[in-house]
Amino acid sequence: xxxxxxxxxxxxxxxxxxxxxxxxxxxxxxxxxxxxxxxxxxxxxxxxxxxxxxxxxxxxxxxxxxxxxxxxxxxxxxxxxxxxxxxxxxxxxxxxxxxxxxxxxxxxxxxxxxxxxxxxxxxxxxxxxxxxxxxxxxxxxxxxxxxxxxxxxxxxxxxxxxxxxxxxxxxxxxxxxxxxxxxxxxxxxxxxxxxxxxxxxxxxxxxxxxxxxxxxxxxxxxxxxxxxxxxxxxxxxxxxxxxxxxxxxxxxxxxxxxxxxxxxxxxxxxxxxxxxxxxxxxxxxxxxxxxxxxxxxxxxxxxxxxxxxxxxxxxxxxxxxxxxxxxxxxxxxxxxxxxxxxxxxxxxxxxxxxxxxxxxxxxxxxxxxxxxxxxxxxxxxxxxxxxxxxxxxxxxxxxxxxxxxxxxxxxxxxxxxxxxxxxxxxxxxxxxxxxxxxxxxxxxxxxxxxxxxxxxxxxxxxxxxxxxxxxxxxxxxxxxxxxxxxxxxxxxxxxxxxxxxxxxxxxxxxxxxxxxxxxxxxxxxxxxxxxxxxxxxxxxxxxxxxxxxxxxxxxxxxxxxx
Amino acid sequence: xxxxxxxxxxxxxxxxxxxxxxxxxxxxxxxxxxxxxxxxxxxxxxxxxxxxxxxxxxxxxxxxxxxxxxxxxxxxxxxxxxxxxxxxxxxxxxxxxxxxxxxxxxxxxxxxxxxxxxxxxxxxxxxxxxxxxxxxxxxxxxxxxxxxxxxxxxxxxxxxxxxxxxxxxxxxxxxxxxxxxxxxxxxxxxxxxxxxxxxxxxxxxxxxxxxxxxxxxxxxxxxxxxxxxxxxxxxxxxxxxxxxxxxxxxxxxxxxxxxxxxxxxxxxxxxxxxxxxxxxx
Numbered sequence: 001x002x003x004x005x006x007x008x009x010x011x012x013x014x015x016x017x018x019x020x021x022x023x024x025x026x027x028x029x030x031x032x033x034x035x036x037x038x039x040x041x042x043x044x045x046x047x048x049x050x051x052x053x054x055x056x057x058x059x060x061x062x063x064x065x066x067x068x069x070x071x072x073x074x075x076x077x078x079x080x081x082x083x084x085x086x087x088x089x090x091x092x093x094x095x096x097x098x099x100x101x102x103x104x105x106x107x108x109x110x111x112x113x114x115x116x117x118x119x120x121x122x123x124x125x126x127x128x129x130x131x132x133x134x135x136x137x138x139x140x141x142x143x144x145x146x147x148x149x150x151x152x153x154x155x156x157x158x159x160x161x162x163x164x165x166x167x168x169x170x171x172x173x174x175x176x177x178x179x180x181x182x183x184x185x186x187x188x189x190x191x192x193x194x195x196x197x198x199x200x201x202x203x204x205x206x207x208x209x210x211x212x213x214x215x216x217x218x219x220x221x222x223x224x225x226x227x228x229x230x231x232x233x234x235x236x237x238x239x240x241x242x243x244x245x246x247x248x249x250x251x252x253x254x255x256x257x258x259x260x261x262x263x264x265x266x267x268x269x270x271x272x273x274x275x276x277x278x279x280x281x282x283x284x285x286x287x288x289x290x291x292x293x294x295x296x297x298x299x300x301x302x303x304x305x306x307x308x309x310x311x312x313x314x315x316x317x318x319x320x321x322x323x324x325x326x327x328x329x330x331x332x333x334x335x336x337x338x339x340x341x342x343x344x345x346x347x348x349x350x351x352x353x354x355x356x357x358x359x360x361x362x363x364x365x366x367x368x369x370x371x372x373x374x375x376x377x378x379x380x381x382x383x384x385x386x387x388x389x390x391x392x393x394x395x396x397x398x399x400x401x402x403x404x405x406x407x408x409x410x411x412x413x414x415x416x417x418x419x420x421x422x423x424x425x426x427x428x429x430x431x432x433x434x435x436x437x438x439x440x441x442x443x444x445x446x447x448x449x450x451x452x453x454x455x456x457x458x459x460x461x462x463x464x465x466x467x468x469x470x471x472x473x474x475x476x477x478x479x480x481x482x483x484x485x486x487x488x489x490x491x492x493x494x495x496x497x498x499x500x501x502x503x504x505x506x507x508x509x510x511x512x513x514x515x516x517x518x519x520x521x522x523x524x525x526x527x528x529x530x531x532x533x534x535x536x537x538x539x540x541x542x543x544x545x546x547x548x549x550x551x552x553x554x555x556x557x558x559x560x561x562x
Numbered sequence: 563x564x565x566x567x568x569x570x571x572x573x574x575x576x577x578x579x580x581x582x583x584x585x586x587x588x589x590x591x592x593x594x595x596x597x598x599x600x601x602x603x604x605x606x607x608x609x610x611x612x613x614x615x616x617x618x619x620x621x622x623x624x625x626x627x628x629x630x631x632x633x634x635x636x637x638x639x640x641x642x643x644x645x646x647x648x649x650x651x652x653x654x655x656x657x658x659x660x661x662x663x664x665x666x667x668x669x670x671x672x673x674x675x676x677x678x679x680x681x682x683x684x685x686x687x688x689x690x691x692x693x694x695x696x697x698x699x700x701x702x703x704x705x706x707x708x709x710x711x712x713x714x715x716x717x718x719x720x721x722x723x724x725x726x727x728x729x730x731x732x733x734x735x736x737x738x739x740x741x742x743x744x745x746x747x748x749x750x751x752x753x754x755x756x757x758x759x760x761x762x763x764x765x766x767x768x769x770x771x772x773x774x775x776x777x778x779x780x781x782x783x784x785x786x787x788x789x790x791x792x793x794x795x796x797x798x799x800x801x802x803x804x805x806x807x808x809x810x811x812x813x814x815x816x817x818x819x820x821x822x823x824x825x826x827x828x829x830x831x832x833x834x835x836x837x838x839x840x841x842x843x
Binding site: 212214238249253254256263265279280408414415416418421426 | 569601616619623624625628646647668817822823826829831832833835837840
């Protein structure tokens with residue numbers, strides 16, 4: 001456990017809690033309660049929920065890390081582990097810091113390592129004994145760090161509004177039991193963080209809403225579904241309509257239809273659903289419809305592993321849809337960027353009338369962290385419109401390839417055409433018209449690159465001779481690894497992946513470069529090799545569905561840059 | 563013959579094709595609807611891919627030439643974007659009853675307020691005459707040289723089961739009658755389906771048979787089951803409105819009277835709401 005010693009050395013205030021149990025035991029809610037507890041102490045928080053694709057049973061856990069400093073990832077080395085069942089105990093035995101406390105359910109394990117609590121028998125006297133088990137998580141933590149009982153009860157009541165009496169009684173019972181069994185309390189410093197924390201998908205949803213999203217279309221697919229749920233619950237208030245049609249094919253085609261009416265539309269899915277959208281994505285390229293696609297990756301191929309994380313869809317996103325047409329692909333490296341980038345993407349797509357993708361992963365979509373954004377900083381760009389009543393041509397040739405938009409009702413016909421067409425939008429197979437229209441669409445690609453050159457397209461964190469190229473949510477793991485290990489390196493993260501900001505990236509290429517990504521085929525590294533001639537000395541990869549543990553990653557980075 | 567519904571695009575349907583009858587009926591219907599106060603500015607169309615889809619190029623109306631089988635989904639998107647618009651989707655039998663059948667049934671199921679007109683010629687004509695979902699068993703085409711071994715589907719019974727609130731059959735050889743069906747379909751508040759018997763002079767020249775068998779219906783049936791009985795008749799081919807009922811429409815159930823493009827919040831309001839949600843002070 002050497003790495004976990006190092007970790008303690010670098011951030012004394014880091015404090016991690018892992019709560020594990022079966023689906024249906026309220027593990028996720030327990031994680032939420034712990035996060036809230038830390039937030040109320042003014043600490044920065046990162047919560048990662050690990051769960052399986054099932055409704056009851058199996059093994060779920062929440063890892064909640066917090067510090068008085070800004071942090072970028074959960075950790076798998078915990079100060080307190082709460083195991084609600086036997087499986088959890090067996091899985092998390094190794095996930096302890098040297099001074100960490102391991103709590104287990106003594107009704108399921110005899111003479112385990114750590115502190116046994118008869119959680120099942122204690123819960124028996126309550127109405128919903130299984131569901132109430134999760135309340136043990138926050139109750140144990142409160143006792144361990146010497147929180148007073150009243151504060152615990154008020155927190156429990158705010159996180160678990162149903163069955164207050166039972167929850168309060170169970171919570172107090174667990175708290176007393178822990179105080180009896182633990183000799184001294186662990187130190188937990190208060191911080192000055194005033195931020196709230198949000199899951200990545202909610203941040204993406206709020207970003208798009210800030211930039212004027214009108215309709216969100218989606219078919220449920222983990223890990224993108226919570227965007228749909230967000231708009232379904234809050235859409236009325238925000239003026240965003242949520243629509244759940246029969247299939248991803250319907251989703252994408254409806255979204256294109258809505259843009260024809262002038263509505264700003266977004267869709268969200270994961271790899272399998274995005275595959276079903278391939279033909280519509282190409283249609284959006286052809287008719288020049290600015291639909292924003294959110295692709296939240298999970299391990300593939302095919303159904304893969306529904307509730308875990310991976311970066312195996314990069315190549316897919318870059319090449320989605322048949323035929324030649326411009327697209328913009330971008331991937332946020334943290335929650336704040338997810339907010340602004342989704343908003344920017346919506347505006348960019350309407351400016352250039354072409355489809356685009358916000359590429360992210362389960363790790364960002366479903367993890368929560370503290371963030372500080374200012375919605376008034378969201379830039380919105382109004383699309384180029386044809387204001388006159390006459391002379392309208394949907395695909396008017398212009399210098400930059402962007403034709404003015406017009407929406408019905410309109411005196412003149414506005415013809416969006418998925419077959420090759422002339423400027424009016426009437427079908428053609430004439431050679432000179434085919435070539436001219438290809439060139440018109442291609443011009444936009446050139447103009448988009450020029451536009452991106454004036455934007456912030458690459459994040460650079462830290463400095464040093466050693467350069468780490470990474471992207472997407474893996475950026476979080478890399479930043480946390482460096483923060484906690486003290487390794488000196490420069491992190492280079494392209495925000496835009498197509499067009500790839502080669503002009504920026506090339507500045508950072510040297511012979512001490514490594515790549516960190518979550519793809520067995522190292523798709524990101526291959527992209528950088530193709531586009532900027534990067535020859536990394538090492539590619540650190542993880543492809544078991546789990547995000548990197550920052551300290552394990554730090555060890556690998558250290559090894560790679562020796 | 564040129565009018566303000568013409569685009570001037572060269573018409574490449576075969577001489578005598580049933581599609582001409584449908585195009586004439588649509589134009590007549592648009593004129594009629596304009597007389598009734600529905601400006602064509604508010605009429606938006608979508609088409610799939612196949613011979614029927616060419617109608618996109620021949621009608622000077624706004625809309626989208628969509629993908630094969632996706633015209634219904636496109637139409638639904640347009641309607642949801644701006645519910646004030648009247649949207650008509652044109653499909654073929656291969657397109658609407660094959661590739662895109664799910665969209666059609668779900669649009670009916672949710673009573674989406676659009677009109678679907680299917681140019682049902684019983685063959686994949688544009689791709690040289692393969693058997694379509696409505697081709698009879700034994701139909702010979704380049705992909706079924708020994709005759710199709712599949713039985714055809716009967717579209718109207720399918721649509722009735724799916725919950726369509728307006729179900730009609732027209733015939734391309736009865737232009738005035740068809741135009742009236744289209745007017746009624748567009749005026750119907752909810753999902754309107756019009757299946758059109760459309761002979762293809764090259765692959766399915768059924769004009770003589772249709773001329774003999776079609777029989778105009780006086781009134782819609784009162785129940786779905788009676789309408790279904792009528793739909794499966796083969797000794798005569800009833801044309802007209804089989805069934806009609808009023809039911810809540812999808813966009814009103816979902817959004818009330820909100821119109822996404824007309825009632826869009828101003829930027830300041832959006833920002834304020836998000837700030838509130840984020841707890842920004």
